[in-house]
Amino acid sequence: MHLLAPDNFLKLAAALKIILRCSFRDADIPHAKELLCDYLMEYLELYPDDVKPTHHWVTYIFDQLQDYRPVYNFWMFLFERLNKVLKSYLMNNHSNGEIEVTSMCAFQKYVALCDMLANLNAASDMQESSTEDELLSEAVRIILATDGDTRGW
Numbered sequence: 001m002h003l004l005a006p007d008n009f010l011k012l013a014a015a016l017k018i019i020l021r022c023s024f025r026d027a028d029i030p031h032a033k034e035l036l037c038d039y040l041m042e043y044l045e046l047y048p049d050d051v052k053p054t055h056h057w058v059t060y061i062f063d064q065l066q067d068y069r070p071v072y073n074f075w076m077f078l079f080e081r082l083n084k085v086l087k088s089y090l091m092n093n094h095s096n097g098e099i100e101v102t103s104m105c106a107f108q109k110y111v112a113l114c115d116m117l118a119n120l121n122a123a124s125d126m127q128e129s130s131t132e133d134e135l136l137s138e139a140v141r142i143i144l145a146t147d148g149d150t151r152g153w
Contacts, residue, residue, distance in 0.1 A: 002047075004046060011038050014032075014035050015036040019036075019071065033059075040059070117143055120137075
């Protein structure tokens with residue numbers, strides 16, 4: 001780590017503290033912009049090989065802050081994360097709405113498996129059992145305890 005890195009990091013921290021406020025004054029924006037620009041310029045001097053396009057794009061946050069006020073009014077992190085989750089689903093070459101059918105079939109199989117395990121667990125509780133049956137029953141209890149939500153994923 002470079003000797004000037006901690007001081008430079010404090011500039012970033014101070015800028016982020018202003019940017020991430022739930023409310024701020026218009027006079028706070030130039031100060032945060034100055035802190036962030038100082039951080040970026042010093043970062044460029046300290047680590048020229050590590051600069052990424054994001055370092056440039058972050059400078060546009062101040063225009064957005066002036067237009068939309070606090071970042072919590074316009075950031076879409078939750079929806080972007082959920083889109084990433086949706087894109088990660090295996091679609092089995094299905095398109096045009098077939099992914100819903102694929103997801104529903106997988107969910108129904110999951111619910112049926114949970115029901116089968118619950119019935120197996122209930123049946124094993126009612127009768128005398130051998131060591132193998134007790135091990136199977138314990139495995140079923142562990143599986144059911146792990147996730148018993150059959151209303152959604």
